Amino acid sequence: xxxxxxxxxxxxxxxxxxxxxxxxxxxxxxxxxxxxxxxxxxxxxxxxxxxxxxxxxxxxxxxxxxxxxxxxxxxxxxxxxxxxxxxxxxxxxxxxxxxxxxxxxxxxxxxxxxxxxxxxxxxxxxxxxxxxxxxxxxxxxxxxxxxxxxxxxxxxxxxxxxxxxxxxxxxxxxxxxxxxxxxxxxxxxxxxxxxxxxxxxxxxxxxxxxxxxxxxxxxxxxxxxxxxxxxxxxxxxxxxxxxxxxxxxxxxxxxxxxxxxxxxxxxxxxxxxxxxxxxxxxxxxxxxxxxxxxxxxxxxxxxxxxxxx
Numbered sequence: 001x002x003x004x005x006x007x008x009x010x011x012x013x014x015x016x017x018x019x020x021x022x023x024x025x026x027x028x029x030x031x032x033x034x035x036x037x038x039x040x041x042x043x044x045x046x047x048x049x050x051x052x053x054x055x056x057x058x059x060x061x062x063x064x065x066x067x068x069x070x071x072x073x074x075x076x077x078x079x080x081x082x083x084x085x086x087x088x089x090x091x092x093x094x095x096x097x098x099x100x101x102x103x104x105x106x107x108x109x110x111x112x113x114x115x116x117x118x119x120x121x122x123x124x125x126x127x128x129x130x131x132x133x134x135x136x137x138x139x140x141x142x143x144x145x146x147x148x149x150x151x152x153x154x155x156x157x158x159x160x161x162x163x164x165x166x167x168x169x170x171x172x173x174x175x176x177x178x179x180x181x182x183x184x185x186x187x188x189x190x191x192x193x194x195x196x197x198x199x200x201x202x203x204x205x206x207x208x209x210x211x212x213x214x215x216x217x218x219x220x221x222x223x224x225x226x227x228x229x230x231x232x233x234x235x236x237x238x239x240x241x242x243x244x245x246x247x248x249x250x251x252x253x254x255x256x257x258x259x260x261x262x263x264x265x266x267x268x269x270x271x272x273x274x275x276x277x278x279x280x281x282x283x284x285x286x287x288x289x290x291x292x293x294x295x296x297x298x299x300x301x302x303x304x305x306x307x308x309x
Contacts, residue, residue, distance in 0.1 A: 001026045001153060001184045002047065007056035009042055009208070016042045017053065018208040024186060029179050031199030032188040033295060039208040040188045041081065044155050048078065060153065074102050077151035077183075081158045083142045085130050092117065092126040095144050102149035116148035119177070121170060136167025143171065147178060154178060156187045160194065172198055192295040202295065206303045220293045223301040225251060226266035228293070229274055232286035233260050240281045247273050260285075266293070 002024035009017040017039050024030045032040050045051040047058050049067045058065040060072050085094045095113050103109045117123055120140040130138060139159060147154060156175065160168045176198055179185055189195055195202055196216050203213045212219055236255045244262065245253045249270045253262040264270040271290055278285055 001028075001061065002186070003057075003059040003062075004043070004047065005057045007043070007046060007058065008054045009039075009046055009051065010054050016208050017046065017056075020056070020205075020208060021210060022203065024184065025201075026184050027179070027182075028201055029175065029185045029187055029199045031195040031202040032186060032205065033192065033195055033202060033299070034205035034211075035190075038205040040205055041157055042208075043205075044157060044186065044188070048073075048076070048155070074149075075152040077146045077149065077154040079143050079146035079154070079156045079159050081161060083130075083138055085138075085141055085145060087130050090127050090129055091122055091133075091141055091144075094130070094141060095148050098145035099148035112148050112150065116144040119147075119174060120144040134164075134167075136163040136170075139163050139167065139171060140174075143174065147183075152183060154183050154185045156185060158189055159187075160189065160191065168194075196295060204295070204299055204302070206299075211302050212298065216295065219295065219298045221266065223293065223298050224266055225263050225293055225297050225301055227264040227269060227271070228291045228297075229260075229262040229264070229271055230289040230291075231260040231262075231274065231278070232258060232288075233278070233283060234258060234286075236260060236283060240277065240283055243281070244274055244277050247277065249273070 002022060004020060004022040007017050007020040008015070020039065020043055022043070034040050042051065046053045047060065047065060049065050061075065063069065063072055065072060086097065089097060092113065095116050096109065099109050099112055103112060117126055120143055122137065122140055122144060125133060125137060130141065133141060143159060160171050163171070172194060175185060175187065187195065187199060201213065201215055202219060204211045212222055233255070241253065241255050244250070247270060249265045251263045251265055253260065262270070262274055
């Protein structure tokens with residue numbers, strides 16, 4: 001569906017994309033993760049021929065993507081990070097306008113607009129102006145405008161920024177349904193839990209490059225860090241803490257603010273060893289939490305920075 005080879009984009013001396021490569025297969029929800037400035041939006045704009053690039057090749061639907069390739073563009077839906085609707089038009093007028101860019105026939109367009117309204121849950125707001133909508137509803141309108149013409153390929157650039165949890169869940173459910181109905185989706189977000197929830201494959205970017213690509217399971221298998229343990233302990237001596245630190249399969253352990261936190265080596269399960277050590281030393285403890293590694297752990301270990309930086 002998408003093939004990007006050795007893409008280079010420069011802004012003067014700044015290299016925004018550094019020989020960037022990407023492959024998105026038909027039917028995927030492909031997640032693109034990375035901190036601000038990593039090149040996610042730049043890569044999307046280059047793929048869509050909205051930006052000229054210095055070097056490389058972009059193919060969509062097996063054809064080179066160029067500004068005048070309107071046959072391919074008709075098959076694409078775009079929902080960018082910044083909401084782009086007309087404040088003077090109502091909800092239904094906005095959706096009808098953007099759908100009309102792809103579907104000029106009014107009779108053909110009418111059911112598509114109604115379907116987009118139903119899909120995004122905007123029926124009760126169809127005659128509202130955008131300024132009367134909440135942030136979550138405005139995001140839904142933005143999505144409806146981008147998908148009303150039923151594109152085969154949809155780019156969603158951080159569509160859930162600054163929306164309430166209920167609207168976020170509605171948007172995520174809608175994205176999954178779009179995919180089930182046949183759309184291939186490229187999805188960028190700073191919310192790693194969203195990407196873990198809906199994406200079939202994920203790429204982590206940094207400094208204009210692909211750092212790692214795979215399913216969430218494959219990405220987590222790439223790193224040394226595994227299970228994270230958190231144990232509530234009223235008092236823990238340095239002697240017992242050092243004994244825990246010496247356990248096989250432990251990367252690190254620290255005690256602060258009555259919480260013991262320990263990180264295990266990937267594929268190593270050390271909860272029982274830590275608790276046995278506490279019991280053997282007659283150390284009382286309260287609640288115990290065990291968490292698998294996250295995508296943020298992957299990013300932190302590979303790049304040395306937090307995903308949300």
